[in-house]
Amino acid sequence: MTACPSRQVFDVVVLGGGIAGAALAAQLAGDLRVALVERESQLGYHTTGRSAAMYIPSYGGPAVQPLTAASRGFFESPPWGFAGRLLSxxxxxxxxxxxxxxxxxxxxxxxxxxxxxxxxxxxxxxxxxxxxxxxxxxxxxxxxxxxDLDVARLHGGMVRRAREAGATVLADAGKPAIVREGSRWRVRTRQASLIAPTLVNATGAWADETALDAGLAPKGLxxxxxxxxxxxxxxxxxxxxxxxxxxxxxxxxxxxxxxxxxxxxxxxxxxxxxxxxxxxxxxxxxxxxxxxxxxxxxxxxxxxxxxxxxxASDRAPVIGWSETSPGFFWLAGLGGFGIQTAPAVARLAAAQVLGHRTPRDLADHGVEAATYDPSRLSEAAHPIGSPAPCQEPWVTADGPPGLPGY
Ligand SMILES: Cc1cc2nc3c(=O)[nH]c(=O)nc-3n(C[C@H](O)[C@H](O)[C@H](O)COP(=O)(O)OP(=O)(O)OC[C@H]3O[C@@H](n4cnc5c(N)ncnc54)[C@H](O)[C@@H]3O)c2cc1C
CATH class of the missing domain: 3.30.9.10 (D-Amino Acid Oxidase, subunit A, domain 2)
Known part of the structure; x- marks a missing residue:
């Protein structure tokens, strides 16, 4: 007989344990009851564990550069016991x-x-x-x-900070079932049934699929x-x-x-x-x-x-509340710059989840929330084209890439 998963109530459930989800959970955990849910057994297994670990101020154009610049201070003198600089x-x-x-x-x-x-x-x-x-x-x-960024220490430190500040971190959660129940979301994982008014979609390459699972239209990511x-x-x-x-x-x-x-x-x-x-x-x-x-x-x-x-079709990150589905928050489209922008992206997202204005220092770097607003993207505007040869989803028999530095 299958055991009944336990029920837990949170303020926010963050789906995706890559750098985006982990950094947001770290940012929010001191203020809210947060669950960070990762489908794989290893957080950071997908894109976050496969980067080239670079910090390049010129990269990504005008939508990305302010986020990169606003993240530098975090990398140079990180808070939360990261034990030294993350950028060399x-x-x-x-x-x-x-x-x-x-x-x-x-x-x-x-x-x-x-x-x-x-x-x-x-x-x-x-x-x-x-x-x-x-x-x-x-x-x-x-x-x-x-x-160069120390990606392993950055990502590991974000997860640790989230835990220490009280977040529940669930790895190996399987593909969660997502159901809207009145003004709350129910997320049913392998281990537990989680309930929260806010659901964050930080599922990287799966972000459109996750939106569909939650009953929303995709953004053409x-x-x-x-x-x-x-x-x-x-x-x-x-x-x-x-x-x-x-x-x-x-x-x-x-x-x-x-x-x-x-x-x-x-x-x-x-x-x-x-x-x-x-x-x-x-x-x-x-x-x-x-x-x-x-x-x-x-x-x-x-x-x-x-x-x-x-x-996204305009290559800018997608950060903000869904315009159609209350309580659904997009944290996706981080392209080739998700590591070097993670601290600023997480702070911008956290401010919106908490109902605050864009933090002053981010605004001083030119970060404007409207640039990343999901409503700018018409639904499924971006045809995906011919698929590249890939393994089946979730076939992970060879294990993670085991890169140096991660
Ligand atoms: C070769 C390469 C080089 C790169 N070099 C750089 C670089 O030098 N600098 C830089 O800043 N960026 C670089 N990047 C980009 C960077 O790695 C990404 O922008 C970043 O890792 C994206 O993070 P993420 O958290 O959005 O996605 P991911 O790390 O992919 O995390 C998403 C997570 O969501 C999980 N998930 C999916 N569906 C569900 C679900 N339904 N429920 C729960 N969990 C789910 C996945 O298992 C995954 O762990 C590079 C990328 C590549 C591939």
Whole structure:
């Protein structure tokens, strides 16, 4: 006989234990009764555990940059016993071939007020990253305010803080059944039946599916698959302290990572939500683009993985109350910037859940809640296109990717 799940009453149930859900739970737990519910047995198993761990102020355009800037203070001196800085400096070298010089100009112009950019000749760029081929870098911009984030410590610290402040954290919850009962939501997991007036959808690539489960229309959020490989790094002295090298059109980037070299073709293949797996063609594409840009033999791939970066049609995050379903809160569409914006995103979301104004320091950085309002998106505006090869959802037999740094 199956045991009856216990019933528990909360102020807020947060669905999704990636960085978005964990950071919001950490933010709210001191003020409200919070349950953080993760479908998988391991929190952070999906996109959060598969990132490249970068903090890049210029990244993501005008909707994302204020959130990134407003998160820097948290990373540099984190509260809640994170035990030290979460951000260590590493510049980004934005490189352009001769035929991309106009693009480099445009990038410098667009980011003149938001990022610290220094122009370098191709020769100077190659002094910083000697494996770059001369024809791959005619000119470059060095972005100095960028850095590496300690994602494991960030995410683990958010979950710990949530627990310590009184949140209930339920992992391995299975796919919850969601039912609207009067003015409250009932979320039935494997372990318990949870009741709360507020339901937060922080389910990453599954955000549209979760909305449908709760009886709402989807927002057309598109999960796009990105591939990464880890190979042997060049042996030259100083390589591991060197910059991230990023093509100005984001057709690839490579970077020192956990004692090896991380390469990505910066692919964006439409995918259904699933346990994303790398595709051989994307790996071949990564190697080809890397070899076009750099003179360094790749003899062995030590690790390969893929993750789903989920975007709204305008590529801005989706943060705010549903306009159609009271008590349903969107915290999704965090694309390729969900780690570097997590502290500010969580504070903006927490302020709205608590019925407060946007915190003053976020507003001072240019964060405007209206930019992220879910009502800006017409329903299902974003066709998902042809699915990439993926494992079936929830087939996790190979376990998590086990990345260095996570
Ligand atoms: C290769 C790669 C490189 C990246 N590099 C960077 C970078 O350098 N810097 C950066 O800032 N960002 C980067 N990103 C993006 C970043 O990782 C994401 O923006 C971020 O992790 C999204 O977090 P999330 O919590 O929204 O999603 P997720 O981490 O995917 O969390 C969502 C969670 O919801 C759970 N879930 C789904 N459905 C349900 C349900 N019904 N009930 C309960 N739980 C559910 C899932 O199991 C999952 O754990 C990168 C991403 C990839 C793939």
């Amino acid at each position: 400096p590493r510049p980004v070298l934005h490189v352009a071939r001769a035929d991309q010089l106009q693009r480099l100009e445009d990038f410098a112009h667009q980011n003149r007020d938001t990022a610290a950019l220094r122009r370098l000749s191709g020769e100077s760029a190659r002094l910083r990253t000697p494996i770059l081929r001369p024809e791959a870098v005619r000119s470059a911009l060095l972005e100095t305010g960028a850095g 598109a999960p796009l698959l990105r591939t990464a490989i880890l190979v042997d790094a060049p042996r030259e002295l100083g390589f591991h302290d060197g910059p991230v090298v990023k093509d100005i059109d984001e057709r690839f980037y490579f970077r020192p990572f956990g004692g090896r070299l991380l390469i990505t073709p910066a692919d964006e293949t439409p995918s259904p939500p699933c346990d994303a797996a790398p595709d051989e063609l994307d790996i071949a594409c990564a190697m080809m683009r890397f070899h076009d840009a750099a003179d360094h033999p790749v003899t062995r791939i030590h690790h390969r993985w893929a993750g789903l970066r989920t975007f």
